[in-house]
Amino acid sequence: MLWVDKYRPKSLDNMNVHEDIAENLKKLVSEQDCPHLLFYGPSGSGKKTLIMALLRQMFGSSSEKVKVENKAWKIDAGSRTIEIELTTLSSTNHVEMNPSDAGFQDRYIVQEIIKEMAKNRPLVDAKGKRGFKVLVLNEVDKLSREAQHSLRRTMEKYSSSCRLILCCNSSSKVTEAIRSRCLNVRVNAPKEDQIVNVLEFIGKKEGLQLPVGFAARIAEKSNRSLRRAILSFETCRVQQYPFTSNQAIPPMDWEEYVSEIVSDIMKEQSPKRFAYSYTSCLCENFTFIIRKIIYISHCGDYFNFGYQPDTHSILFLEVLVVHRLLCIFCIVLCRLFQVRGKIYELLTNCIPPEIVLKRLLYELLRKLDDELKHEVCHWAAYYEHRMHLGQKAIFHLEAFIAKFMSIYKSFLIATFG
Amino acid sequence: MAPVLQSSQPWVEKYRPKQVKDVAHQDEVIRVLNNTLETADCPHMLFYGPPGTGKTTTALAIAHQLYGPELYKSRVLELNASDDRGINVVRTKIKDFASVAVASGQRQGGYPCPPYKIIVLDEADSMTEDAQNALRRTMETYSKITRFFFICNYISRIIEPLASRCAKFRFKPLPQEVMGSRISYICKEEGLNLDDEVLSTLSVISQGDLRRAITYLQGAARLYGSSISCKDLINVSGVIPPEASEALFFACKSGNFDLANKEVSNIIAEGYPVSQMLDQLLDMVVEADDISDEQKARICQKLAEADKCLIDGADEYLQLLDVTSNTMRALCNMPEDFTYEA
Numbered sequence A: 001m002l003w004v005d006k007y008r009p010k011s012l013d014n015m016n017v018h019e020d021i022a023e024n025l026k027k028l029v030s031e032q033d034c035p036h037l038l039f040y041g042p043s044g045s046g047k048k049t050l051i052m053a054l055l056r057q058m059f060g061s062s063s064e065k066v067k068v069e070n071k072a073w074k075i076d077a078g079s080r081t082i083e084i085e086l087t088t089l090s091s092t093n094h095v096e097m098n099p100s101d102a103g104f105q106d107r108y109i110v111q112e113i114i115k116e117m118a119k120n121r122p123l124v125d126a127k128g129k130r131g132f133k134v135l136v137l138n139e140v141d142k143l144s145r146e147a148q149h150s151l152r153r154t155m156e157k158y159s160s161s162c163r164l165i166l167c168c169n170s171s172s173k174v175t176e177a178i179r180s181r182c183l184n185v186r187v188n189a190p191k192e193d194q195i196v197n198v199l200e201f202i203g204k205k206e207g208l209q210l211p212v213g214f215a216a217r218i219a220e221k222s223n224r225s226l227r228r229a230i231l232s233f234e235t236c237r238v239q240q241y242p243f244t245s246n247q248a249i250p251p252m253d254w255e256e257y258v259s260e261i262v263s264d265i266m267k268e269q270s271p272k273r274f275a276y277s278y279t280s281c282l283c284e285n286f287t288f289i290i291r292k293i294i295y296i297s298h299c300g301d302y303f304n305f306g307y308q309p310d311t312h313s314i315l316f317l318e319v320l321v322v323h324r325l326l327c328i329f330c331i332v333l334c335r336l337f338q339v340r341g342k343i344y345e346l347l348t349n350c351i352p353p354e355i356v357l358k359r360l361l362y363e364l365l366r367k368l369d370d371e372l373k374h375e376v377c378h379w380a381a382y383y384e385h386r387m388h389l390g391q392k393a394i395f396h397l398e399a400f401i402a403k404f405m406s407i408y409k410s411f412l413i414a415t416f417g
Numbered sequence B: 001m002a003p004v005l006q007s008s009q010p011w012v013e014k015y016r017p018k019q020v021k022d023v024a025h026q027d028e029v030i031r032v033l034n035n036t037l038e039t040a041d042c043p044h045m046l047f048y049g050p051p052g053t054g055k056t057t058t059a060l061a062i063a064h065q066l067y068g069p070e071l072y073k074s075r076v077l078e079l080n081a082s083d084d085r086g087i088n089v090v091r092t093k094i095k096d097f098a099s100v101a102v103a104s105g106q107r108q109g110g111y112p113c114p115p116y117k118i119i120v121l122d123e124a125d126s127m128t129e130d131a132q133n134a135l136r137r138t139m140e141t142y143s144k145i146t147r148f149f150f151i152c153n154y155i156s157r158i159i160e161p162l163a164s165r166c167a168k169f170r171f172k173p174l175p176q177e178v179m180g181s182r183i184s185y186i187c188k189e190e191g192l193n194l195d196d197e198v199l200s201t202l203s204v205i206s207q208g209d210l211r212r213a214i215t216y217l218q219g220a221a222r223l224y225g226s227s228i229s230c231k232d233l234i235n236v237s238g239v240i241p242p243e244a245s246e247a248l249f250f251a252c253k254s255g256n257f258d259l260a261n262k263e264v265s266n267i268i269a270e271g272y273p274v275s276q277m278l279d280q281l282l283d284m285v286v287e288a289d290d291i292s293d294e295q296k297a298r299i300c301q302k303l304a305e306a307d308k309c310l311i312d313g314a315d316e317y318l319q320l321l322d323v324t325s326n327t328m329r330a331l332c333n334m335p336e337d338f339t340y341e342a
């Protein structure tokens, strides 16, 4: 078992961090009438641990006997039937699920499945002390507006038989109306010294010798994510034990990858290469780009996504728009083709695009002059927003990189001539 | 089993007014509805306003008071966003219900029982425009035997032809005194004691949303027992402490990007909601007297843009960083346009 799971506190009584929140939660569920709860906070801050411990507090150890079910639901939506697959994790008293997994069909999950579950009273045996069951919904910030609306009345109407525990990263993305129906519980990321405590605690349990300052170095690199700190602690243990005081803390491989991308982007930017006249490049590369686009739209597997024939024309337009943008910076383009491969690889490894973009920004900000930082962070925000409006994240990531390269280039020219 | 279930309701439900006259502050609509109770006459209605101001409560209360528990099921159809309300449902379920004739009006068991049915469409702003359009005919055709109650937060999401067929009532955020008296009532029932200062803090942090106020109150009561202080309430409500937003503002003034970036990262790690941070930043900027109007305008424009982006689902860290950088440039009189943008 991974240490992250092995050392996850099971009850509210032995939390290593967030003791205060745990204490409060305990009081909150001491009576039958606790309100719905909304847990929010950055990832890796310990929301899940708190929720699981809370369930245990409510229902005793029966909440740990969970079974995983993957069920296909047939939903009758008037003219057609929709099939949705959903994985749930349930015990006798609670059901946990991730409704946003259903993507744009998440509304049906809320309207049909969740409502149905909320409606049915739990089977209360003589010993059972709760008159309600609990539905744990993860990642509610990823739910569509419609799905969130659909939750509203359900939360009120069936509140005597069911409590909702909602969990999300950013509460700004949860509508006002939902927030107004819950008691909001903020779970902050643990501070570095708290992380150090946890690491030392684990070290002791595992019988490890920690050199001075070793835990602190891991904590510092963890970006205040406890999960991440414990993971890299375990990696260190696997890589080399006994620890040495100067042992390297391995970064995540994808992060290393991003930093390679960033040095790629910045390497090519020597002003000399910009000696081409703008216009000649433009003409030269334009035909090339068009040819490329035609190729893409014919072969239909841009990035091996396996497009359907009718999406070609849309794809064509999308590509055209992005490439029009790009061809203004044609030198940039060649570089970009190489960088794209790397970005694409990150995305296929399931690193969420906004995380990639934030990491890119982080690396860039470390290397840039103050003067440029404002400009670059603005465009990062701009393209990340566009990413949510558009369909294919990779286009916007590329657009951001292209933008950056052109800005950086003008900056170099202005500074070094 | 029944008594246990009774007490397992959260306070918001426990203290939901059962009668129209108990709904606080929404005098206009109450007057009209009281009239309805007497004359049994009622137009189509449209209730709109922010969350937790009593819209659903009022609609359900009047329906119960008109028909009583026996007829309620057969006379009232309540559909909310948790029901599928696509165009198909409008054409079938709603139309079927609307077209059923009802016995002529006779008081039964002390209830007025007017000769029409009521269809309550709660959270109507989540209905598609098509579905709303499909409703127009139904509304007109069966207007003799069916009344519609639309309930929504944003009236602009209801298509004009529907809205113009209804008597519209805006549900106002509850002012401090009203909220105070309702909360005091609950406190008495639950055996809590709050002093005036705490009451007014509660009203301020819940911003006219009574449901929120009740939830905070219950939370605080569970956590801190029967005497509750302002600080307890602030803890429960999760509002951002002023120090956090001040630190950010200070970093903006300093003109040091890295410092500001660190503040932003810290805010995100602490888990403060960025939308709320933007609100607080706005307050600070507007109230500051050492900032010129032009600077204020520059800052506010960006705040508005970021708010919109957040609603579209943009990343909180990036948006706040962008706002912070923009604020810094405005405060330190750096040029508005970027230098190197092509």
Ligand SMILES: Nc1ncnc2c1ncn2[C@@H]1O[C@H](COP(=O)(O)OP(=O)(O)OP(=O)(O)O)[C@@H](O)[C@H]1O
Binding pocket: A152, A177, A180, B011, B012, B013, B015, B016, B017, B022, B023, B024, B025, B026, B049, B050, B051, B052, B053, B054, B055, B056, B057, B058, B152, B153, B171, B182, B210, B211, B212, B214
């Ligand atoms: N005017 C009011 N008078 C008395 N209680 C109120 C009033 N407004 C809200 N409440 C309390 O808040 C709770 C929620 O109110 P209600 O369901 O009517 O809100 P709503 O206006 O329908 O909000 P939403 O737009 O989120 O659906 C009620 O259960 C009640 O306890």
Ligand SMILES: [Mg+2]
Binding pocket: B055, B056, B057, B122, B123
């Ligand atoms: Mg309502």
